[in-house]
Amino acid sequence: MENTFIKVIRYLLPVALLSCAGGQPLAKNLSSTILYMDQPAASWYEATPIGNGRLGGMVYGGVTKDTIRTNDDTFWSGEPRDLQRPGAYKCLPEIRKLLLGEKNLEAQELIDKHMLGPWNQNYMPLADILLEWPGDGNVSGYRRELDLNRGVVTITYTQNGVNYKRELFASYPDQALVMNISADKKNAVEFIAGLGSQINNQTKVEGDQIVINGQAPWHTxxxxxxxxPPVYKEGKGMRFEGRLLVKQEGGTISAQDDKLHVKDAASATITFVAATSFNGFDKDPAVNGRDEKAICKKYLSSLETKKYPDLYKAHLADYSSLFGRVSIDLGESPESNLPINQRIKNYKPDMDPALTALYFQFGRYLLISASRPGSQPANLQGIWNQDMQPAWSANWTINCNAEINYWPAEITNLSECHFPMFDMIRETAVDGARTAKNLYNSRGWVAHHNLDIWRTTWMVGGTGLYSLFQVGGAWLCQHIWDHYLFTLDEDFLRDHYDLLKSASIFYLDNLQTDRDGYLVTSPSESFENGYIKPNGEKGWACIGSAQDMQIVRALFENTMKSAEILNDGAFKEEVAKAYAKLPPMKISPRTGQLQEWNDDWEPSNPASGQVGHGWAFAVGNQITLRGTPELAQAFRKTIEYRRPGYSYNSGSWTGSFPAVYWARFEEPDSVQRVIDRHFDLALSPNLTCEFMKSWQIDGNLGITTAITEMLLQSHAGEISLLPALPAKYPTGSVTGLRARGGYEVDIFWKDGVLTKAVIKADRTKRDEIIPVRYAGLVKSVKLAKGKIIVLDSSLE
Structure with missing residues (x-):
């Protein structure tokens, strides 16, 4: 890049007038918004995901038999459980004494003996929509396409001289999965529709509807x-109902046992609705549950009179209002025209730049599809699951995975999709207050390693190596502050300040004094990572791991800033006193690396990919490239030694963290190496991220974030343009990204050089002077409230 800074052209125009500069892009790059396959799915990992936040489906697209596997985000095994053990905190003094006395193995034996609890329950599959089509499957021109611009799956093929077309989408306005079936020959549409489920169920036909009812296991x-095997109990477990409404134009519809047969129709529309008896995390869904049957009938009462064009129009208006805020172009290549499974199979690092842009937009599509206001937050698999015992229960693992899911929410202009996370935090704080009292004898609230829909916060089973993650709730609170930084919504901050305050109160009560007089977490562990002491002893229990203290420090900082904004000066001062006693991060005098533990210990498995003490660099901003250069370089030495981007297949967190690390180090080649490895090893044929033989959606969403941070960063008190742009994308653009401080940013570049950036101060509360960084130089720019500036490169 040329080492010349941009000149500033100031436009004193209202933001709304500059529609060509972002928001709703005027043109779409189809290579970044279309993915397709030329054959039906042979497995779940080739199927196409659709979702409306609550209701999800995986579309197989078969031509003789087709399956759409559905999920409802509230459908879980189990029921509310009281896992609290009053007085359990009495084991802590001995554990803490042992840790201070460096008897770590004895301490961790007591942790595993006295502090662990039962496992989470499991997220359940719901119902399968089963379709049978006439013919022998001999078709030509098959195409199953997902159009990210519209949120629509289109299946087309030719059979016996007839061109068939199916369109499918998940409608948020109508809370339904919708399929329209048509043909270019009159009266050529014929199929048999049914419903099934892995859950114990009954199905029947009621007029033009197929109804399925079932009940989840009491325990899995x-x-x-x-x-x-799942444990079913009479009168226990969550109920569900699904209803498939079939309406045809022309022809006939008839019942065949528990199925419907449409014949000789010009077209047909199928709508699927579902509901469960879930009535909140604290209510028994079998005894005090909602009436799932009444809810389904209510959904359908508004659908029965709607035609397909009306359903489609409502879906498109809703979906595009979110997805259409951001466009991206990273270049074209011949591979863009290939089926997505072939693009993935044939991927080479120097090929297919458009796949990176497509992956970015696919990540945004997945977040929109899995997380909408009023839904559950995206879990380990988003909203999609086919297994009775999904990997890691498809729960919310809050020692990184659940949080990574929401990294792209603010920066990729999907702030509304963040709200299910905030709802979960508030619900979690209820049981979290009980756990704080019973397990730690503290006020406030705490959460550990795992959450399920019942929001229990006690440590799960197994071992404290992972279940003892005392800062799970504190990390969740980072999302509250991040949302405020991007939106500057003081009403939101006021509504959620009690969660920050109460989480901070827990640490004010619970932090312990270490040998050097600092306040630390005790007991502690470091991101499921073990250590080796100089004497050769291996263990995991410790005090004040670096990651713990980074997260607690961030919580205190965010709470103090919130208290100042909201005029709670007394509490700010109370937090400040404890904040002053938190330990500083340490650099090992032996290795020059950032220390992971309070003592200078070695990781027992340095290649595990778990480098938790990069939290302050990749999530927070206590370590920044220029603000704390010594700490940043010490952490760089850490990841050079540990090489987390080469652990496993760079899927899930093993790709997300390293890619963001290198983006914030502003080293584009290193970012691209992680992305290349992720694309080469971690992608299933349908573009979802595979990790340890299951879809882990934080891989998709974490790499989406890393791609964004190649192009725009705002965590270090400045807006940084193209901070880590790989040479693979010499010319391109991105519009509609968000920066902290209430700004929307569009960026355009050619031959690796910035040509234009548009910054809109559409959410700022007052005029601000902010530093804008590009190509190693910084320009202080005045951003007037409600106005825009255009930064235009000097091309002399």
């Missing part, structure tokens, strides 16, 4: 405890 074990 996680998959890693062995394959145990």
């Amino acid at each position: 074990d996680p998959n890693y405890t062995g394959v145990h």
